Amino acid sequence: MFALVDGNNFYCSAERAMRPSLQGRPLIVLSSNDGCAIARSNEAKDLGIKMGAPWFEIRHLENSAGLVALSANFPLYADISDRMMTLAAGLGPTQELYSIDESFVGLHGVRGDLIRRSRIIRQRILQWTGIPCCVGIGSSKTRAKLANAIAKSAERKPGSYPEELSQVCNLEALPASDQDAIFAATDVTEVWGVGRRIGAQLHDAGVNTVLDLIRLDPAMVKKRWSVVLERTVRELQGVSCIELDDAPGPKQQIAVTRSFGKTVNTVGPLVEAVSEFASRAGEKLRKQGCQTSQMLVFMHTSPFRQGPQLSRSVTVNLRRPTADSRQLADAAAQAVATRVRHQPP
Numbered sequence: 001m002f003a004l005v006d007g008n009n010f011y012c013s014a015e016r017a018m019r020p021s022l023q024g025r026p027l028i029v030l031s032s033n034d035g036c037a038i039a040r041s042n043e044a045k046d047l048g049i050k051m052g053a054p055w056f057e058i059r060h061l062e063n064s065a066g067l068v069a070l071s072a073n074f075p076l077y078a079d080i081s082d083r084m085m086t087l088a089a090g091l092g093p094t095q096e097l098y099s100i101d102e103s104f105v106g107l108h109g110v111r112g113d114l115i116r117r118s119r120i121i122r123q124r125i126l127q128w129t130g131i132p133c134c135v136g137i138g139s140s141k142t143r144a145k146l147a148n149a150i151a152k153s154a155e156r157k158p159g160s161y162p163e164e165l166s167q168v169c170n171l172e173a174l175p176a177s178d179q180d181a182i183f184a185a186t187d188v189t190e191v192w193g194v195g196r197r198i199g200a201q202l203h204d205a206g207v208n209t210v211l212d213l214i215r216l217d218p219a220m221v222k223k224r225w226s227v228v229l230e231r232t233v234r235e236l237q238g239v240s241c242i243e244l245d246d247a248p249g250p251k252q253q254i255a256v257t258r259s260f261g262k263t264v265n266t267v268g269p270l271v272e273a274v275s276e277f278a279s280r281a282g283e284k285l286r287k288q289g290c291q292t293s294q295m296l297v298f299m300h301t302s303p304f305r306q307g308p309q310l311s312r313s314v315t316v317n318l319r320r321p322t323a324d325s326r327q328l329a330d331a332a333a334q335a336v337a338t339r340v341r342h343q344p345p
């Protein structure tokens with residue numbers, strides 16, 4: 001059995017975790033050069049904003065609909081992702097980090113009520129990171145992925161699926177007749193690995209719903225389409241063919257962050273903390289046999305405190321790639337000292 005834990009509208013949710021005043025407002029996050037929308041809150045989706053919509057085409061919604069558009073803050077997302085994944089790992093013994101906001105968890109040997117367990121983990125992630133997520137459970141990764149999509153739709157579009165499948169959906173806990181009803185109500189393009197092109201081909205062949213697809217003979221699918229689609233059909237039929245990849249490659253980013261217990265009013269403790277983190281990041285780099293040529297140092301006031309919010313970030317370009325903790329700590333400390341002293345709020 002597998003679970004897929006997936007953050008809802010992840011970048012938008014991460015921004016909201018830092019700025020609760022954004023709750024309930026239509027919100028989008030823009031790509032690095034503010035070119036197009038790469039994440040949309042449900043309210044923004046309801047305005048008809050499509051994924052990848054160019055900013056200049058939707059900009060008028062700022063005034064007419066109260067749309068808020070933010071530039072992407074990837075270091076923040078990476079940090080929140082780290083915490084979210086750590087909590088998601090509590091669901092079972094193995095984990096595959098699939099994307100910044102999605103991880104598969106292997107559930108072998110996990111006893112007890114999987115739905116209840118998933119709801120607890122989901123609640124913990126929401127409470128501790130501010131990210132709402134959905135959990136899909138199935139006997140293969142493809143079924144877990146599908147269950148996740150169902151959990152999301154059931155939550156976002158009431159009436160699309162039975163209400164009790166909202167947020168957490170365990171396909172294997174449903175009687176066969178209920179599964180069939182759900183599969184018959186789900187378009188084949190919702191299936192993991194069925195892209196737009198294959199989806200169109202399937203539609204042409206009269207295979208419109210997941211139920212249609214699941215009833216195909218895998219051998220025929222292999223002959224008429226591909227081994228890849230054959231594997232997808234087998235996975236949908238409950239035969240697990242895609243294993244959990246729990247040995248991720250070296251990370252492109254390493255994040256070390258912490259919240260202070262009380263408000264920090266002087267530069268000293270900040271410099272201290274930041275150099276400590278930089279040296280820990282160096283440790284992680286050396287463990288992976290990697291080096292870095294760039295470091296981003298950021299700090300912000302607690303999003304939960306009253307009064308004005310302050311945030312600062314600075315990108316440090318290192319003269320040559322390094323994993324030396326002393327060099328990293330020095331550069332980070334220097335960045336904080338100059339940035340905080342010379343940039344009044």
Ligand SMILES: [Mg+2]
Nearest residue numbers: 006007008101
């Ligand atoms: Mg997501």
